[in-house]
Structure formats: C-alpha cells, structure tokens
Amino acid sequence: MVARSILARRLRQAHFQNVARRSLSTSPLLHQKAAPATPQTPPSPPPKPEPKRSWIEQKLRQSPTAKKLLFNVASVLGFNSPKQIAGRRAYMMYEELCVRKAEEDSAFWQDGCDLPPTFQSWFSVTNLHIWMLTVRFRALPDPIGKYYIQALVDHFFLDVEDRIRQVLQPATPPKNAPPEPAPQSTYTVPTTFYTIANADKRPKGKAPERLVTRQMKILKEQWAGLGMAFDLGLIRGDAEMASAVWRNFLGARGARGIVYPSSPEARGDKPYYRRSVNLVGGEVEKVAKIDKIGLEVEEARDDGSGVHDFAPDEADKYVKYPELMADIVQYVHRELARLEKIPTDQIVKGGKDAVLLLRFGQVRE
Secondary structure (H helix, E strand, O other), rough: OOOOHHHHHHHHHHHHHHHHHHHHHHHHHHHOOOOOOOOOOOOOOOOOOOOOOOHHHHHHHHHHHHHHHHHHHHHOOOOOOHHHHHHHHHHHHHHHHHHHHHHHOOHHHHHHOOOOOOOHOOOOOOOOHHHHHHHOOOOOOOOOOHHHHHHHHHHHHHHHHHHHHHHOOOOOOHHHHHOOOOOOOOOOOOOOOOOOOOOOOOOOOOOOOHHHHHHHHHHHHHHHHHHHHHHHHHHHHHHHHHHHHHHHOOOOOOOOOOOOOOHHHHHOOOOOOOOOOOOOOOOOOOOOHHHHHOHHHHOOOOOOOOOOOOOHHHHHHHHHHHHHHHHHHHHHHHHHHHHHHOOOHHHHOOOHHHHHOOOOOOOOO
C-alpha cells in the first residue's frame, strides 16, 4: 500500500496541474488577436544649417553704423532708386511678355500672314508688343513712365544687338569647350520662331562691327517707323492702323496691283518677282542708289528677306488680307484696353507674379 502522505501529495499535484491547464486554456490573452502595431511617426528632420554668411555680411550684422553707411553710399550711387527699379522690372516684362510672343502665336504670323521664320519677322512682332507696353507706360506718373519706357527700349535693343551678332556670325567657342550650337542670345531666353543658319558651323572670329552697326541703324528706323505709324493709327482711326499693319506685317504685298496668271507680267520667261521698296530714305533703302538703277530694277531684286508679292498662281492669298488686317487691329485695341484697366501699382510694384498678369493674349481668340 502507498503511504497516505505520498498519495495525498500526488493528488494535490494533479489538482494543481488541472487548474493550471484550465486557467491557461480559458485565458482571454491567448485568444485575443495581436493588436496591430501603431505606425511610428518618422523622426523630424534635423534643422537645416544656416547658410554661411560672407565676412562683409557678418561685419554689417555686428556693426549697425557700417550697415547704415553702406546703405547711404548705395543710395548715392543710385541703387534701389526709382530709375534702377524701373530698369529691373522692365527687363522682367521684356523677357516674360515680349520675347516669346512671336513664338507663342507663330501659327498666325507665319501661316496666316506668310511671314518667313527669320530674325526680321521676330523683330517686327516683338516690336509691336514693345509699342503696346510703351503706350501703357505713357500713362504712368511722371517721371516713372519715362523710366519704364527708356528701360524697356534699352533692353530690347541690347537683346537685338546680341541676336544680330549671332545671326551674322556666331562667336568662336573656346578650344576646350564641348561642341554645341551657338546660342541665339546671351541676354535673354531663346525662341523657336527663327533659327540661325550657320549656328552649327561656328566660324572663327566675330561679326564685323560695320555690319552690326548698319543693321542696328536699320532696325532703329523700323522701330521708330512702326511706333509712329501705330500712334497715328490710334489718332486717325482703324483705316490708318490697318495700313500700318499692311506695311509692317503683310510685307506691303500687292502695292503695284495683284498679278494673276492671265496678267501680262506673268507671261515672261522669268518667274514673276516683285517686292515693295521703301522710298522714304534712311538706312533701309538708299534712295540715291535707287535713282541711279531705277525703281523697277530695285523692286525686281531679291534681297533675301523672303517677303515679296505672291506669285501669280498664289493670287488667291490676297483674299484673306482684309480679315488679317482687321484681326490685328482688333487685337491691338483689345490689348490696349486690357492694359489700361491694370492698376498702376500692379505695374510698378510686385514680383514676377504681378508681371505675368500683364501677359498678352492671342491675336485670334
């Protein structure tokens, strides 16, 4: 027989084991699903180190007297003067509002008006938008308006001179520089409205100054002529402005009449060719030279501009001319009315966003 003490001890152990099994099997912790782990918030990025300041900036921060003296000297030199501010803002307006305008509406100018994709065509379209901005600047308080007009024209011709040099002969790149096409301009952004014919050749040397100077005089005459013609159109009416459009953007084609396939001029041995010649004088056309050789001879000479009368088999293109002239005249009036409504503070103040609100629309809306 087993001793009672041993039997009692074994019974107690069995009882405790059963209780432990029941407690473990019925424990709610074992049947609960593990709670999803909460996503840990990413640690905050370390603070950015302050930009390293130059020694002069450190000195100015340490010495208010030196800072005040520097600002006084800058004021004497004209920094942040109304004239300098006008120059900076006029450059932004020229680059954002005028340079790309021919490219943005190239379908109208090249396909509709038959302007060739040349620098001369780009100059004419850009010049029109320069003129519209100057009309708005005339209404600015004096002398702010004069500052803006002069700065805008200065930026225009600085860019034009740079582009002329690239068109006539791109500068030679450094010997160790990688091969790349010549830039259209180093003053402002390029445009796809025209291309440089010899951009890939990159000949040695630079454009002759004599050619650059002569071309700049010609373009200055064209700038002044377009401005005077459209100013006169604002005074006399739409018919006068339409004639300015015909001369400046439609090549004055058909000035001596339209030549049809049945016309006597179309029956010659040579293909018919005629271009309009400006008899006002100046650098564009030498009147004394024309008097010697004759006007008809000069009109029949191809000057390489790509603007000339339509061939007899293209005479139907003249049909769209009244509509084209009306479209450009309406565009000028519409944009001038829009610019007139823009507050003066938006023109002379604000950053790039304020300038972008002055953007011109499309010719045909």
